[in-house]
Structures are given as structure tokens and as C-alpha cells.
Amino acid sequence: MGSITLKNVQKHFGEAKVIPSVDLEITDGEFVVFVGPSGSGKSTLLRLIAGLEDVTGGTITIDGKDVTEAAPAARGLAMVFQSYALYPHMSVRKNIAFPLKMAKMEQSKIDKKVEDAARILNLSDYLERRPGQLSGGQRQRVAIGRAIVREPSAFLFDEPLSNLDAALRGTMRLEISDLHNQLKTTMIYVTHDQIEAMTMADKIVVLNRGNIEQVGSPMELYNTPRNLFVAGFIGSPRMNLIEGEYAQSKGAKTAGIRPEHMTLSKESGLWKGTVSVAEHLGADTFLHLDVDGIGKMTARASGEFGAHHGDTVYLTPDETRLHRFDDKGLRIAG
Amino acid sequence: MARKSTTQSKIVWTVIAWVVALVIFFPILYAVITSFKTEPEAIDGFSLIPSGTFENYITVQTQRDYFKPFTNSVILSIGSTILALIFAIPAAWAMAFAPTRRTKDILMWMLSTKMMPAVAVLLPIYILFRNFGLLDTRIGLTIMLTLINLPIVVWMLYTYFREIPGEILEAARMDGANLWKEIVYVLTPMAVPGIASTLLLNIILAWNEAFWTIQLSTTNAAPLTAFIASFSSPQGLFWAKLSAASTMAIAPILILGWFSQKQLVRGLTFGAVK
Ligand SMILES: Nc1ncnc2c1ncn2[C@@H]1O[C@H](COP(=O)(O)OP(=O)(O)O)[C@@H](O)[C@H]1O
Ligand SMILES: [Mg+2]
Secondary structure, three states: OOOEEEEEEEEEEOOEEEEEEEEEEEOOOOEEEEEOOOOOOHHHHHHHHHOOOOOOEEEEEEOOEEOOOOOHHHHOEEEEOOOOOOOOOOOHHHHHHHHHHHOOOOHHHHHHHHHHHHHHOOOHHHOOOOHHHOOHHHHHHHHHHHHHOOOOOEEEEEOOOOOOOHHHHHHHHHHHHHHHHHHOOEEEEEEOOHHHHHHHOOEEEEEEOOEEEEEEOHHHHHHOOOEHHHHHHOOOOOOEEEEOHHHHHOOOOEEEEOHHHEEEEOOOOOEEEEEEEEEEOOOEEEEEEEEOOOEEEEEEEEOOOOOOOOOEEEEEEOHHHOEEEOOOOEEOOO | OHHHHHHHHHHHHHHHHHHHHHHHHHHHHHHHHHHOOOHHHHHOOOOOOOOOOOHHHHHHHHHOOOHHHHHHHHHHHHHHHHHHHHHHHHHHHHHHHOOOOOHHHHHHHHHHHHHOOHHHHHHHHHHHHHHOOOOOOHHHHHHHHHHHHHHHHHHHHHHHHHOOOHHHHHHHHHOOOOHHHHHHHHHHHHOHHHHHHHHHHHHHHHHHOOHHHHHOOOOOOOOHHHHHHHOOOOOOOOHHHHHHHHHHHHHHHHHHHHHOHHHHHHHHHHHHHO
16 A cells, blocks of 8 residues: 655755645555656655655654654655665675665575565576666666555655666666556656656655646646746747647747647648758658747648758647647636 | 976976874874883984883883773774764754754854853863763763763764665655654664764873863773873873873774874865765
8 A cells, every 4th residue: 555645845955945735645555756857856756755855844644544744664664765775795686685774584584575575676697786886777676676665555766877877877767667557556756757647656746846737647748837937847859838829829928839749731821931950750740940030939830841941831730739828827628 | 398397297296295294193103112112222312223122011000000001992982982872863863854944053062162261161060070970970970971971972963964865764754764863773873874974083182181081080980191191290291101091091092093094084085085
């Protein structure tokens, strides 16, 4: 079991109100991703749940039990840190066994659990090595192994992949998703990378300056961003945000259209743009354009479209996919 | 041209370093040389060539028992160092991993006690020791040496501990380690190089401490520092015997220092190279 409820949780560091007030409901077995720009309070929120920081106000409940004042270990959660935080003086075996040893488990049981975890994580051949003799990906797996053996009610990950190179990050992303499918345990995963959020999450929590901007499934956030911040943060390349005459004609302060929701033509269309940079990814081409009367826009073309720097391209937005925001930056329904 | 001048400046610096080292080491060397002279030779002006007698060493050992102060020195320096570490490790933990706005002030305040001349508190401490029956006891001197070296021990450990990533201790906390286990199983093993050099340095400092050990002991608890001092009084000056006693007093610590110099240097530069 691993349902977690935050009620009016606040955290101040001296004068700085890093988390003004957060309410959040996490149901058992969910993969929840906290996403937001650097400094938005993701780590702080995670550390409050872990018990590594004391709340300034509010309550944290795990499986119906108030743990606001409980010590980290008493909360039954396991955490994987960005720096892996392995014990450098212990072998891989001892690292993974450490939480069990702290729980005073029998040695024979410990051995079995460590070996099981090592098998799942492909670490069996490395059990006698020190963390310093492992690659980044292997260290990450040891950190996950140390978390798994405790059979926690929820896993907490703080940007676990940010120290890995891009290729390995992709692999580990899949491995963690896979692990979640196998264990079906609640996972809270912090990242600043919206692609990680979109690909892994059941539920995304978008944070900005310590406030929750929106909570929802990846497709909810993609299709109906509640405000300009979420609209700009979720989706890659970013949504085009247009102000002025066009937005007013649609009854909005700001109109938003994603790069993939425009039809492109070399002959005619609503807007006329000049390609400044064309990024050819193979299947797709991202065109960065200077559009008359609007300014800079990004559009997604198919790989065959074949546009280059200096070409003229006409854009027509798919009006059914248009997002409208009022002067407070909030979504206008419909 | 450039290479030549760097080679030249290297030579110059090496020579300077050697000269400085020799100047610093010379008194010790001269004491060792003098210890192999006869008493008339020793008083008789400057000479680097002794007649090579072992007489002084024999006299020193027969007149006064060397092993008693030697044992005292060992007990006092090791005892006070271990005691200091027992207090300093938790103190340094608190300062490094749970700092407050006042932590820096506390550190400075602790260190400032080392900037005060010891003689300023001689009288109150002497009276306290007398009233508690601690004069000329090993326990008393161990406590005294612990107290005077504690600020340095805390300071050194604090700098080592600060090099240890806090996330590792937090991981231990998540893994169910209480404060005690966190210190025993995680912090201390990781800080072993730092703790070892602190230990060595503190043993050396305690071994060489000559103010309080001489003031607060007479015979029973007197370590080697007091042993040396006893040769400059009251029967007059016996330079050769004094030198022999000094040589015997510093030899153990010199040997310890020699064998652990790698550890000492690494420990003392630990924070700097990282
Ligand atoms: N221990 C601390 N003391 C003071 N300020 C802190 C502390 N920890 C975090 N902060 C501040 O809180 C804000 C959020 O930090 P953090 O939760 O680490 O953000 P994120 O993980 O989203 O990048 C930052 O402005 C940071 O400077
Ligand atoms: Mg962070």
C-alpha cells in the first residue's frame, strides 16, 4: 500500500516561502512525476514527503497514518538520490543489504533478498565491487536495488537520471517504467525534463515557484493545459503563444498553437513565414520561422517537407486544436 | 630561455626549502649530537663532532627511570586523543551536517581559546585541580590535554566531515539508521583518513605539550616533558644529560611521525586538494 496525501503543506527556509501551500492526493500504485523548472521546489516537496525536511505547516498522511512528525525510516519509503548516495566504503552487496541490516533482518534472509534484487537489476556479477568501480548506470541500479529490498510502500526518485548520458538515460527510463509495472508500487519521480514526465507518468504534477500549476495525466496536460505556464512547459517543441490581433479575433488575450497542429504549405496559408533554422530529425523537421505580423514560431513538418534556411513557408493553424488564455493567463474553456 | 629560468628558480627554491628545513631541524640535531658528548665537551663551545660516549644515556636511565614518564606520555597522549575524538566526532557532525546561523561563531569561539596564553588561566585551573584532587594524576592530565586539544580536533574533523556529501547520510537515514548507526556505520568509515590524521596530529600535540603537563604534575603522572625539565634543575645544568633525556623523549614521537608522514600530509591537505 502506498497512498500519500498532502494537506496544506508548507515549507519556509527563513524568509523564503519555498512551498507556500500544497495539497496533493497520490493513490496507491500510481507513477507520479513532479515536473517543473529548476528551483521550483520539486526536491523540497519530495524531501518533505521523505521526512528529510520538517514541514513548516500542514500534514502528510501515508496510508491513512499521519506521518508529519515521523522519522524518515518510519515512513516506509525508499529514496533514490540524484548523486546515487551509495556508501563508498561498502561493497555493492553491503550497500544493498544496508537497510535490511538496519532492520535487523536475519543474515540468511538478507543474502537471499540481495541476490534476488541483484538478479532483477543485472548486478549479480558486481556484488563484491565497490561503487567506485562501477559505471554510472550500474551505480544507479545499485541505488535502486537498495531501495527495492526494503519493499517500501512508495519509491521516491530525485532526478535519478540526470547524471547519465542521453543513451543510458533512455534505457534507464524504460527500466524504471518496467520496474513500476512489475512491482506496482507507488513511485514519485522528480524531474525537470518534461519528456521524462510525459513518457513515464500516470499523473504529472507541474510545479512552479512551489505552487502546483496543474495535476493530470500526460494527455490531459497536453490537451488542456490549465494556464500559460503549463502550456509552455509541457510539449516539445514548445507551444507557440500568440498575442495581439489574431488572439483578440479568437476572444483571447493569448492564443496557443502547438508546432504539430499547423498545416504547412509552400504556396498558401493563413500566415507567411521565413525559415530561419530547419532542424532535420529524420522523420520530423522542426522549422523555426519568422512569421509576418506575429514573430518567431516553431512548426513541425514531416521529414519529406524539405525546407531550408531562407525558404518561404505558409502556416495554417488547426483551429480545433487552438488553446485560448485570458489576461490572467488562465485557460478559456471551449 | 623560459625553461632554463624555471629550472633555475626551481633550484633556488629547493635550496631555500632545504635551508629553512635545516634551520628548523638544527636544534634537534644539535641536541642529539650533544647527547653523545661528555659534560665538559657540551659546555665547551660549538662543535658538531661528539666524542661518541653513551654515558649520558646510561646515567639518565640509572638516575631516573625513563620508563615511568615514557609510559605516562603514552597513556596521556593516546588517552586524551581518544577522549577528544569521542567528544569531537559528534560535535563536528552537528556542525557539519546540522549547522545553524551560529555554527561559525561557535567554531571561532572554540578556536579563540587557543589564542589566549595558557598562563592566563593557570591559577584557576591549578586551584580546581587541587580541590578535586587531580594534581599529579593521570586522569587529571588526560582531561587537561583533552580540553586543550579539543578545539583543534573539532575543527579538523569539521573540515573533513564537510567534504562528505550530506545525501549519503540522508540515504542512511532513509535506510533506517538512527543517529548513532549513521555515525558508526557511514560517517566514521568514510572519514577514516581524516580521523586518522587528526588522531596522529593530536597524539603528537599531546606528547609535546609542555606547559600544563609540567605545571600540574610532579612525579606520579609526570610525562617525558616533565622528565626533560627535571634535568635542568635543581643540581645545576647538565647539558649533555639534558640532551640525552630530550633525545629519548622525542625519539618515539619522531619515529611515529616519520612512519605516518604520508597519512599526516594527506590528512592535512585533504580539504585543500579536493
Ligand atoms: N536548505 C535550504 N535552505 C534555503 N533554501 C533552500 C534550501 N533548499 C532549497 N532551497 C531553495 O528552495 C527553492 C527550491 O529548491 P529545490 O526544491 O531544490 O528546487 P528543484 O528541486 O525544483 O530544483 C530554491 O530556490 C532553493 O534555493
Ligand atoms: Mg532538485
